[in-house]
Amino acid sequence: MAAAPVHMPELVRATGVRQLRLICGIILFAYVSSHFLNHALGNISVDAMEVGVYYHTLFWQFLPVAIVFYTAALTHMGLGIYALYQRRQFRWRTIEPLQLVLGLSIPALVMGHVVGVRLGYTLYDHQKLYPQELYLFFVAAPGRLWQMTILLLIAWVHGCIGIFFWLRLKPFFTRAAPYLLAAAVLIPTLSLLGIYQGGRSVAVESEDREWRSQNLTRDQVGTVAEGNTLDRIAGGLTIGYFGLLALALAARGARALRERRGGMIALSYGNGKTVRVPKGLSVLEASLRHNVPHASVCGGRARCSTCRIRIIGDHEALPEPSPREAFVLTRVGTSDPSIRLACQLRPTSDLSFFQLFTPHTVSANAQASTPASIGQERYLVSLFVDMRGSTQLAEKRLPFDTVFIVNRFLGAVSQAVIENGGLPNQFVGDGMLALFGLSADPQAACRQALKAAAGIATHIDELNELLSHDLRQPIRFGIGIHGGEVIIGDIGYRDHIVFTALGDAVNVAARLQDMTKTLACEAIVSEEILRTADLADDALPQHEAAIRGRDEPMAVRVVADARELAALVDRTERVAA
Template sequence: MATAPTQMSVVRAAGVRQVRLVCGIILFAFVVSHFLNHALGNISVDAMETGVYYHTLFWQFLPVAIVFYTAALTHMGLGVYALYQRRQFRWRTIEPLQLVLGLSIPVLVMGHVIGVRLAQTLYGHEKLYPQELYLFFVAAPGLLWQMTILLLIAWVHGCIGVYFWLRLKPFFTRAAPYLLAAAVLIPTLSLLGIYQGGRSVAADSDDGEWRKQHLTRSKVGTVAEGNTLERIAGGLTMGYFGLLGLVLAARGVRALRERRGGMIALSYGNGKTVRVPKGLSVLEASLRHNVPHASVCGGRARCSTCRIRIIGDHDALPTPSQREAFVLTRVGTADPSIRLACQLRPTSDLSFFQLFAAHTHGTDGASTSASIGQERYLVSLFVDMRGSTQLAEKRLPFDTVFIVNRFLGAVSQAVIENGGQPNQFVGDGMLALFGLAADPQTACRQAMKAAAGIAAHIDELNDLLSHDLRQPIRFGIGIHGGEVIIGDIGYRDHIVFTALGDAVNVAARLQDMTKTLACEAVVSDEVRRTADIAEDALPQQEVAIRGRDQPLAVRVVANARELAALVDRSERVAA
């Protein structure tokens, strides 16, 4: 039985991208807090000042400040490193846009940080909203556009990062509309708050008393102090541009050295061969030469869809990085000939073939992307009609098809009535999925109620067909829940949405066991426990599952109709 990765393996798998993600989340939290503070300008400037008091109270608290500034410097440094490290981009996606926006933020924010934070540290200036809004709306209106651009760039950059982080999460599809609403409303309210606050300050600034109170030397400083801060900001900005220039020069030197170091040939196993410099990953080589290559996560080693199988000797290849080893272990791959294309950087000629097709083709020849797979908890219900072979022996084929269709129709009706989705029909059997739009506990309860509904509908069908059946239709049901991969599977115009994983296979095995256990349903104890059914409600038994090292605890259900009452009782107790 596969076990979850150990805590140590998870720690070893942490790499540059994980550090950049954590730093980015910290910075995005600061941006959200700052934007919400700006939005208070829709109430009044006083509300903005009250909000910024609590905002600075938290973010300038010494431990938080240390974490924040460390995250800011680390994130910027890793962004510069990404510019150097990334050899090839998927130019038709938002990845290069995210990098460009991220690299432009330090240039735009430098003057603001120096003018507010460093001015406070060096000269004790207390520049808050009245002073900043006066600068943008009265003293130097041109800076307002720079600040607006900065806000939009920082927000878009952060949202792209959040999208890349969450898009493979099981809940993303349900959460996406709410996230989109927040992504639009927060910056809109923020900019409106700045505009309303700026109008208020511009009107108040005509009052001499207001100027004496808010434009004092202790708040805005002297001209000489301002010139000093501008020189510091200008020097740091030029230094940053110089750093980017060095990185670009380093990229050129690296490319020259790689070319002088020799070219290698990558053969894709389908007759396609490309020549690339040593040092490129296989995925980067595919992107550079426009070779379709599956990569759901965009080369971040957060999925395994770019996997390749090496043809021939693989001993001379570089050893897998910690992150690559973690991903391969996570998907249960122990074969050393299977590698991640986004992480493998061969130093000699290599032949391989891709394990996953990059896309499928419709009947018209146009390429259509398959649905991205997601890992999530689902409950699988397998049901099978008993005695269909004997039924077919003494009937005309069309009569047999009619009865089987009536059986599958009765089963499907029970599944749909209880919140499930009929998924696959295999002969006289069916797989149904629960939990596509429900939490695990609800999904388990729905599956158990559906089993009871199936029994009730089959009773009605037997009564309806009693004049034509020698024996009533019997059935077996297996129910199990667990993490599975859901997505589109198939080829060309034969694409189906389904679930793959150990939980689905176990449900099918449990359905088979209803024959030997002489019962109508076998429910895994995992489902019973998640549905919060009483421990003593159903008899327990341990069974051996083919392909598993350890026996599985299951509950034997002689009469599936009893499951509905058990679920109802559990729901009443919970209420």
């Protein structure tokens, strides 16, 4: 009997070269951040810097941590050189080749410092700490201060770009971005100020002969001969590193020559567009080389699926998907072998296909600038509100008068939604869908929606009073509120694209709004909203409701007067505080 196949663990399948480089980069960025914070202690004193570096070294030179750190450093550098060889096109976005260039310059700039401090300690037992390094930068060799400043800024910018590419597709990124930006600016600023303040202090103290005798001993800074030896080692390693870069560039040239000799293939886009490229290019690289628009939110990193294509015709001769490509396709629920990632597929023969995502579509909504414009799953609260009796209203008024009143109604509703942190999303006739949770956690979103319902009731009261001379009956309304996982993104075609949410939670909210007519109430709130908002279980009367499209009845809370919802939320927040 054949043994059952052993499936590769999902974590391993999800990890490719780019993911490995990201992991190593995060480790290095943690080290750099720790180092920068240590430098910032110079704003207090040099003694504070020395205390900080003691704990910094205690952690990073702890043997298991040191092994991980140095392995990550060497791996990250090696993968950076490999990226220089592997990347065929650098016209993705300006920031990506910038990140690569900055990253490749770091080893050359840091080599002297690493050799002088770490190798000096290993070979000669030099005890170089902040006083010795600051003396070097501010007194003995001020020119090196500029080199070190450039190194610090390059390392920080390179790391921040990597963190940005890593986090920008995360659901929390929009909320976290202002804080991350503040940290990205403050940490290097305080670090450089700390170095400057510490350097000034050391420069003044170094004029004292006793300070020199205590801090510039042979055990601390070594002899001239030892320094020359370390400089030669650093120079040799730097030349070796530049040699590796030259080899990578030479390998690129050899590959290009081999590909040209290996023949060209034709890629047909299914819309009449055909390009000829050398074998070995990915479909996405071919699109970029020939300026063919091609969706790719993650920039070809196989971290999204927006570059997906469907192969036209025979797909049996195509290379098998890599573990990373297979992982992404599985995550998006694609088992069709004719669907591939353009950034990963490198065809060796002519290929016809069409893109599954239209590139360069622009949403009419401001949310289009976020990754959610392509499609993202997240928890949102949907609030549906509808104006009651609008048909009778239209029968007894001129069309423009009816439009005026409906617009005033929708304006009052939208104002209440915006005041409570929601987004008026869709207007359908005299009804509206509002979304909560785009920039708030689920509990806050539920409470915002409940307060918005109360605000709607208040604003409609004011509108009724304002239009009382023209209304035979007050404007009435119905509200349905439900929360859950939905898909948010841009929906539509060409110039008719809107940002919205799709999913069962949205449909249920619409059904609850419809039920307010039969239950003669102003609002119906799902049990999910009550529980997530952390309201008391007996805060609102419970009702079992049959929801169209669902087999089982659903527990809901009936709200006769929507104004009372604000008081319930306020009471809950006071108790929690």
